[in-house]
Amino acid sequence: MGSVAAFIRHCARSALDFALPPRCAGCGTIVDNVHSFCPDCWTQIDFLGESGCDCCGMPLQATEQKTCGRCLAQPPRIARTRAAVAYGDLSRGLAIRLKYGRKVAIARTMAHYMAPLVRRDGETILVPVPLHRSRLWSRGFNQSALVARELARRLKVGADPLVLRRTRRTPPLKGMTALQRRKTVAGAFQVTDKAAVAGKTIVLVDDVLTTGSTAEACARALKRAGAARVELVSWARVVKPSQLMR
Numbered sequence: 001m002g003s004v005a006a007f008i009r010h011c012a013r014s015a016l017d018f019a020l021p022p023r024c025a026g027c028g029t030i031v032d033n034v035h036s037f038c039p040d041c042w043t044q045i046d047f048l049g050e051s052g053c054d055c056c057g058m059p060l061q062a063t064e065q066k067t068c069g070r071c072l073a074q075p076p077r078i079a080r081t082r083a084a085v086a087y088g089d090l091s092r093g094l095a096i097r098l099k100y101g102r103k104v105a106i107a108r109t110m111a112h113y114m115a116p117l118v119r120r121d122g123e124t125i126l127v128p129v130p131l132h133r134s135r136l137w138s139r140g141f142n143q144s145a146l147v148a149r150e151l152a153r154r155l156k157v158g159a160d161p162l163v164l165r166r167t168r169r170t171p172p173l174k175g176m177t178a179l180q181r182r183k184t185v186a187g188a189f190q191v192t193d194k195a196a197v198a199g200k201t202i203v204l205v206d207d208v209l210t211t212g213s214t215a216e217a218c219a220r221a222l223k224r225a226g227a228a229r230v231e232l233v234s235w236a237r238v239v240k241p242s243q244l245m246r
């Protein structure tokens with residue numbers, strides 16, 4: 001019965017997709033294909049994809065090969081970090097509209113560009129970076145969980161939005177140095193079910209990646225609980241150091 005219901009939902013969704021012309025996720029003008037951007041918006045997006053260090057994803061220096069010097073010197077807890085696009089006005093606008101508007105269409109567009117960056121090795125579970133429950137109550141949903149759900153559907157892998165919990169409410173990290181950020185989020189995450197992550201590859205899902213200190217704290221908790229490997233995929237990523245202090 002469940003599959004019949006799912007099939008009907010699928011048809012209803014397809015009919016809706018068919019009835020409404022697809023709109024540019026950046027500005028709302030009508031475009032030819034669902035999840036695409038109009039030519040104007042397209043030129044403003046900097047797709048990152050698989051470029052950069054194969055481990056941290058940051059741009060490589062001319063002297064570096066596949067892995068950057070920093071990752072070679074000290075392999076990070078997050079074995080592979082990927083973001084669909086660079087953080088900029090347009091990608092930020094999408095993240096804000098998702099965060100405050102619960103726009104499932106935006107989560108789908110983000111997942112469309114993030115899905116090719118997720119490698120499915122062994123038993124992969126998608127885990128959204130959690131919000132503290134006080135923030136979850138005031139906002140009503142976790143934007144990263146919406147994206148994780150869309151990714152799970154697309155990739156046919158499991159998503160578990162409850163396995164990682166934010167135990168402490170942390171202040172906004174904007175304007176903090178990397179060290180201050182690390183200290184602020186240290187120990188703020190806890191795995192609720194160790195058996196669910198033990199031996200698995202966990203792919204953390206985030207909307208915007210800045211210094212990565214929050215994701216690092218998540219990875220630490222996951223590794224302690226026995227996760228075999230932790231990766232991260234986000235919609236947008238700050239690649240210009242000047243944007244980190246905003």
Ligand SMILES: [Zn+2]
Nearest residue numbers: 024027038041
């Ligand atoms: Zn547009």
Ligand SMILES: [Zn+2]
Nearest residue numbers: 053056068071
């Ligand atoms: Zn690196």
